[in-house]
Each structure stands twice: as structure tokens, then as C-alpha cells.
Amino acid sequence: MRCAYHRDYFVTLPASHPFPMAKYPLLLERLLAEGLVAPPDLIEPGEATLDDLRLVHTGDYLAQLAAGSLDAAAVRRIGVPWSAALWRRSRLAVQGTLEAALAALDDGLAANLAGGTHHAFADHGEGFCVLNDVGVATRVLQRDGRLRRALVVDLDVHQGNGTAAIFEGDPDVFTFSMHGERNYPLQKMRSTLDVGLEDGLGDEGYLDLLRRHLGTILGGFAPELVFYLAGVDPARGDRYGRLALSDEGLARRERHVLETCRARGLPVVLTIAGGYAPTPQRTAELHAIAFREARRIETAATGAGASCQRRHAGGS
Ligand SMILES: [Zn+2]
16 A cells, blocks of 8 residues: 655654654554555655645635744644744645545555644644645645545544535535544534544444444445545543544454445545554554554455556556
8 A cells, every 4th residue: 555654744842742743653663564564655745835735725824834923822723833844744744645645546545644634724723733634635636637526534533623614515525523522622613424422432332333324424425535534542541532442443443444435446545643542652553553454455355466566557
């Protein structure tokens, strides 16, 4: 599976900062060590262009990000101190999701080892999210005639409020968010379908709701591409999540989403979104589960050799 990654996805933050920035290099290290990703599968994104970013974000917000002139309240809302490196990182991650989406349209399945920054709105960032990668990637692909209808399956434990607001009223983009009802953001936006979950929900209740709603969505909406935000903050013991999925429950979740979409021939782009386990190592371990399931599904569907051949036949 082709994966977008850039070493500058990692930005140094103050030591006491709660965001687990180290999870990005740790996840890559783990995927390479397990053989789930091979070095030739890595796509190194450049920075998303301002023209592309303007398809979603306001000129004012982008100008302030570029100049480092956001006011203190705007920076507090993002929750990560502004730096030139953060601005660059945010554009790299948007481009990573776009590159992964293009790879998914060719190969069926691809990933960005970052992305899923679903709390970013057109005119501001919040909740550790600066730019909305899925929003921009969707609009770029639509502009370029590569895509009309997209489905966003957002299983991060927090509601995809920015994504919901960006696509509200757009019949070509179905936003599905399944999240902790009592979690941040307290004021929810309106996704096409929101499923708010009770605190403490475990594997069976969670998977039952997922199966039911994903089946209904795909019964009535025919996307050409699925963006999957595979946040691992619904895991038991997450610092912010209030749910209680086991590792096996997460594996079943990833298998279900990927198998259901791939069985219908839908290309899927996987973004990792949030995860706040007690250590960045553990967070990376939880993110790796989706890649293990993706490998299992690819191998079952085509065999490793066939997948390789198909990619080369596609000229990439
Ligand atoms: Zn989250």
C-alpha cells in the first residue's frame, strides 16, 4: 500500500505539550519494521499550494498562517504554538492526503501517515488542527475532474466539526461522524449523519452501530472515494476519549470499514487522525492496527504479487 509520509510531519513542541507529535516517526518506524510498508511505497509530499488551500480556507486565515500573525485567541484555539515549521507541516500533511487519495484512486487503497485534521474550519483552526486535509483534497479532486461524490467516514472519537461545516449542504459529500457525544467539541456541527456515543461504550455496542450505519449509508449513497479517519482515541485508556474499545475491537473496526468499502470496489484513503494513549509508542501501536488490517485485505484480495503488478501497470 502506498503511504504518504514526510519527516517534517514531526515538529518539535514544548516538552509539556499534550500532543503526541512523536507518534508520526514512531508509526513509520513500526510499519517499516513489520514490513507493512516498504520504502518504495512511500510518497513524499510537497507543500499544498495556496491555490489548492483556497478551495476550502479563507484568504484571511491563510495569510495570517503564512505571516505568523494569528492573534493569541486564534492560536489558543488551535492548541499548538504557531511556528514556520507548523505551517509547513500543515501544508505537507494536506498534500499527503491529496497524494494518498490519488494513489487510492489508482490502487484501491492508500494512506497518509498523518492527516484527518477534522477540527479545522474554513476560517480558523482548533483542537490541534490547522488545515482541513480531507476538505482540501476533496475540493482539489473535484476541481480537477477526478471525483464527484465522496464519503467521509470519521471514526475519531471527536466529532468532525470542521469537516461537517465545510461540506454542510453539499449533496456530493456525505460526512459520517461517529463520536463520543460528551466529548469535545461540546457544540457539534451538523454532519450528514452524526452518531453520538455514550461514555464507556465497548466493542460490541460500537461495532453494532458502525455496521448498521455504514451499511445504510452505502445503501443510499454511491461515493467514488472514501476518506477514512481512523482515529484511535476511542481506545480504552485514551487520555481524551471516553470509550472503551479493546485492541481487538479496533482491529475489527478497521477490518469492517476497509472490507465493506473494498468489497464494493470503493477506493479508500486512510488518514490516521487522533490518538492519545498514555505514551506515543502505544499510540503508534494502535495506529498500526489499521495498516495490518489493510495488508490482510490487500493480500486476500489480490496476493502481494498481483498488487505489485497492478501498481506498475498503472504507471506509478
Ligand atoms: Zn480525536
